[in-house]
Amino acid sequence: EPEVTQTPSHQVTQMGQEVILRCVPISNHLYFYWYRQILGQKVEFLVSFYNNEISEKSEIFDDQFSVERPDGSNFTLKIRSTKLEDSAMYFCASIGGSTEAFFGQGTRLTVV
């Protein structure tokens, strides 16, 4: 079964540092997403990406966040200057047809 792949699985970074989270979506899918889940809280939408541009973003997705699809396969989320409250699980997801919406295994980001 095709799957969404995320790297790294864990990332520890110092406050103020930049991090890049990577995702390889399912190859024939068209819509790509980043979500985050703070420990014990709900899964929150960050941003959606379609046709090589952002199609929607949430209030959480402020100027410190950016997304790219640099080479047609990888899909990255960059956090420019991390804050303690950015500590969370970050999930990449991709959607193909109407019924397929799959999540990667996530990156656990810890900001210290």
Add this chain to the structure above:
Amino acid sequence: GQNIDQPTEMTATEGAIVQINCTYQTSGFNGLFWYQQHAGEAPTFLSYNVLDGLEEKGRFSSFLSRSKGYSYLLLKELQMKDSASYLCAVRGAAGNKLTFGGGTRVLVKP
């Protein structure tokens, strides 16, 4: 905007049946998803409903009533490994993003 409600926690006995309800109010509707999530892991796709009615997939079934803004996930013949959070998510009309409810933590007891 989107508002999705589901109970916080449910407890059931191994071998029994549990029904997890989800109600939603959304500005558009393009399908409802159920996911299972074990602690520290990613959501795993369980089911998708876009038309009214019941979708059955093995021990899991999902029901949708669009007019009532209501869905449920039915778990039959509960097993200990079914102890997890179950997430209801709605796809709105635009952009195809999924908006999640807070999740229902199901504890299966022997």
